[in-house]
Amino acid sequence: MFSLQLKENIEKFFTWFVEEGKATVRLKEPAIDICLSKADTSSLKSFLSAARLAHRGSDTDSLPLSSLGPACARDVEKPKKKLSILSKKDYPLTSSFPFSLEQLQVSYCRLTRVDMRMLALRSLRRLDLSNNHIRKLPATIGDLRCLAELILHNNRLQSFPDTLCVSTLQTSLQHLDLSQNQLTVLPARFCQLRHLVNLRLDANQLLRLPFHIGRLSKLRFLSAAQNQLSVLPAGFRKLCLENLDLFGNPFTQANALEHTIRLTFPLTLQELTARAVVNLRIPHGPHLVPFQVCDELDFCKVCDCGRACVNSFIQTAVGMNLHLVSHTVVLVDSMGGTEAPVQKHFCSLGCYCEFMDGCVQRDLR
Secondary structure (H helix, E strand, O other), X not given: OHHHHHOOOEEEEEOOOHHHOOEEEEEOOOOOEEEEOOOOHHHHHHHHHHHHHHHHOOOOOOOOHHHOOOOOHHHOOOOOOXXXXXXXXXXXXXXXXXXXXXXXXXXXXXXXXXXXXXXXXXXXXXXXXXXXXXXXXXXXXXXXXXOOEEEOOOOOOOOOOHHHHOOOHHHHOOEEEOOOOOOOOOOHHHHHOOOOOEEEOOOOOOOOOOOOHHHOOOOOEEEOOXXXXXXXXXXXXXXXXXXXXXXXXXXXXXOOOOOEEOOOOOOOHHHHHHHHHHHOOOOOOOOOOOHHHHHHHHOOEEEOOOOEEOOOOEEEEEEEEHHHOEEEEEOOOOOOOOEEEEEEEEOOHHHHHHHHHHHHHHHHO
16 A cells, blocks of 8 residues: 555655654655654654655565554644745755745845745745845746735836736736836736736836726725826726825826827728727637737727727826725825826827817816
8 A cells, every 4th residue: 555655656855854853755646745753763764765665666565664653643743834934044945845835925035036946836825025135037936826925025126027927827816016126117918917906016116007907807906106107007997996005106297288199191001900800809819910910909099989099099198086996095196186197099180189179168167
């Protein structure tokens, strides 16, 4: 029975402290660590020898296993679910992290990169790497299928990988803290993390928020205070938040008369085709059209009339009371304001003129 359970089923042996009566055997299936401690040294060595032979499918009958007695219930340690390391001197250099961990915090350890040993923790639900010196995130974080909380507060991140936005984090990640880093932009596909409930972006250098942030339909808490935001994206109107904090951003004064015209007359064939694909909801993908065109189609603008515009449009900004998208709003400035400029796009000169006529009529009232 011993051989049947262990044959080709051991991933790794950890035997650095055998002389102290300690060892760990990592199984493949089920994915658990068997931690041995307080063992007689000679008995432990016999057990490990038998385990190695069993793993290779060899005969273990000749080994003196009879001296190994059953452990008392009080001596069996439960699998470790939570671990906090709050200083560099406590950081494990030679030993591994317990394979059973569901919550791991490693803070104030001056890490400059994410330790690959952490990315082997298949049951991890919460990873807190706050208050380190991490500059770059590996794409393999996206392989942590159970990860619901990722805390990266106060590091030195300059970008958030596009690959993470199309990883398994799309369906698992609910809480993301990127505050106090050096981010200037977020990737266009960031809004594919559609299960996000809580997003913290405070104290970065963000120049803009993702264009389709309104697609984060489950988002309830958004904090992007102390950044460099001058205007909010058009999709911001679609959010339904409980708490919003945009304090300390250099928002411009909204003025619909100030606009950017990127219209071409006549519209190019590519623009006409792209608009038709979006307006008529024609299926498209990389197998049908070039990848770059797919990007343009997926991130097109929507005119005030409801029709799409891709690369040809008029853009302006209008003021919006943030209470329209959030139950609680932290004041935008020290003057007590709760209004911020939001982008608006128009697919034609006619749509823009109609909008301006409406503004004039409202002012006359």
